[in-house]
Amino acid sequence: MASKNVIFQVVLFSICLAMGNSAVFNYPAVFNFGDSNSDTGELAAGLGFQLAPPNGQYYFKIPTGRFCDGRLMVDFLMDAMDLPFLNAYLDSLGLPNFKKGCNFAAAAATILPATASSLCPFSLGVQVSQFLRFKARALELIAKGRKFDRYVPDENIFEKGLYMFDIGQNDLAGAFYSKTLDQILASIPTILVEFEKGVKNLYDQGARYFWIHNTGPLGCLPQNIAKFGTDSSKLDELGCVSAHNQAAKTFNLQLHALCAKLQGQYPDANVTYVDIFTIKSSLISNYSRYGFEQPIMACCGYGGPPLNYDNRVSCGETKTFNGTTISAKACNDSSEYISWDGIHYTETANQYVASQILTGKYSDPPFSDKMPFLLKLKF
Secondary structure, eight states, rough: HHHHHHHHHHHHHHHHHHHHOOOOOOSOOEEEEESSTTSSHHHHHHHHHOTTTTTTTTTTTSSOOOOOSSSSSHHHHHHHTOOOOOBTTTTOOOOOTTTEEEEEEOTTOOOOOOOOOOOOHHHHHHHHHHHHHHHHHHHHHHHTGGGGGTTTTOOHHHSSSEEEOOHHHHHHHHHHHTTTTHHHHHHHHHHHHHHHHHHHHHHHOOOOEEEEEEOOOOOGGGOOOHHHHGGGGGGGGGSSSSHHHHHHHHHHHHHHHHHHHHHHOOOEEEEEEEEEHHHHHHHTTTGGTTOOSHHHHHEHHHOEEEEEOOSOTTTEEEEEEEEEEOBBBOOOOOEEEEEESSSSSSSHHHHHHHHHHHHTTTTTOOGGGOOOOOOOOOO
16 A cells, blocks of 8 residues: 555646646536536435445545445546535535536436436436536526525636536447347447537537546446457457457547547637546556556456456345345455445545546547646545
C-alpha cells in the first residue's frame, strides 16, 4: 500500500506542475448521464431497492446505491473540481441539493431505448428527458423567489455547466447474449444516432460544455470472461475476451468521429472526448506498477481464483442452490484489486482512472496545457 500511495502522489505532483502557467477556471455545476459506472443512487431510488452490503458503503458508511466499495470515478472528478458529490435525480430522501448539478446516471442504462426485457428503464433518452423536466422545474422555482436559490441551479449555471456522459457499455456487452460480433458491430451506428440525438437535445437547451467518455475494455471484466471466455482461443494476451474488446474499440472509434462532427456542427460548444479505454487497458496490463495485485479477479464475489465470479450470486448476496448455501463476500483488501464485483471497478482503481483523466492527455482536445481543475483529490 505504501508504494501505491507514493505512485499516486507522484502522479498528482506531475499534474500540479502542469498547472503552473495555466489559466484556472471552474465549472459551476455538472450534469451527468450514464450507467452504473457513475450511478450515485438513481436506479436504487427509482426502482425502490437498496444494494446489499457491502456495495457503496466502505467509504460512505451507509447504503448509497453505488456499485462499488466506495467512491466512483465521477465522485473523484467532482472532488477535483471542488464540487460536492452529485445527488441522484430520483433520490427524494432527505433534502437533495442540486445547486451544483444533478446525476441522471442509472445502473444498467443503455443509449438505445429500453425494451420490455431491459434491466433498467432509464435509457439515455429518458435521462435527457429527466434533465429537461429538472431544468424547467428549477427555473419555475427560481422565478417564484429566492427561497429555492440554495437548492437548484439558475439559468446561468445551466449554460455554463459541464455535461458529462459515461454510457454505452451495456448496449455492447448486453448484445453479446443474443447477437454475433458482426451484428453488434453493424448496430453501432444506430446506437450513436441515438447518442447524437441526446446531445442535440441538450445543446438546444443551452448546454455548451460536453465531456464524453468512451467505453472501457469490456472483455476484461470478470463477468464477460466467465460467460464468454471459457475457450482460451477467444482470449487475448491479457486473458480478456477479444470480441468484446473489439466491439469496444470499434464503438470508440465511431464515437470519437461523432465527437469531431459535433464540434464542427456546434462551433460555439466545447466537445471533449475522453479515452477511458486506453487508461483502463494500461492499468490492467501494468497493474503491478500501480500497486495492484489482481488485475482481473473480482474482490467481492464467489468461486475463488482465477475470477472469483459466479453469475448466480451478486456481491453481498447469499443464496442456496440444491441445498448448498453460497455467499459472495468481499476480499480483505479491496485496494489490491482492480475489479470490485466482476463488473465495476474498486474505489482504488476508480481514483487511479480519475487521476489519469485529469492529466488531460487522454482527451481530445487535450487540456493538459491549460489544466482547469484545482486538484484536491483525497487519496
